[in-house]
């Protein structure tokens with residue numbers, strides 16, 4: 140498995156999509172390591188990748204502890220149950236992408252000993268199975284969190300595109316995310332785009348993409 144080659148390919152695809160959007164646009168790549176071992180993460184780090192994402196607290200813990208000697212930037216992506224908040228806080232993730240409600244924000248606020256950077260997850264695909272605030276409630280929830288949770292530093296939003304081959308449906312979801320993002324006060328991060336749809340996401344203004352399979356899995 141040639142990670143260096145995968146990484147090079149992904150970086151050039153991001154670069155192409157970024158330039159098509161705007162020469163001034165910057166996109167950060169989060170390597171989603173949920174399919175990868177600690178050894179594979181270390182190999183990708185040796186190729187120059189520094190930001191990694193996990194969606195389960197126990198994996199984040201195991202891998203970040205195993206790789207504690209490397210200056211990695213860990214992103215927490217998965218939905219967080221309230222009984223895992225303390226564990227998550229102990230791991231001090233660089234950015235929590237999956238803050239999905241005011242209630243969760245307030246629980247974190249009550250327990251956190253430090254300021255935590257986070258993104259509000261918005262359910263733009265309106266799929267029942269996905270968590271996140273509804274698009275029409277986003278601005279209100281975003282402001283409520285800013286007002287009532289001083290220990291949470293909201294930096295923007297995270298969305299997961301709809302699970303479909305229908306490009307138009309994906310575009311509609313990403314357009315709606317971009318419209319919401321543009322209305323939020325002081326939001327700088329639009330975390331949107333995965334292996335199957337990151338180029339579309341960038342064409343709608345994503346500036347952080349979360350890519351797993353395309354980096355770590357062998358093509359079928």
Ligand SMILES: *Cc1c(COP(=O)(O)O)cnc(C)c1O
Nearest residue numbers: 171194216333334349350351352
């Ligand atoms: C797994 C996951 C990703 C990466 O998905 P791929 O299809 O493997 O690129 C991105 N974001 C979240 C929240 C995930 O759980």
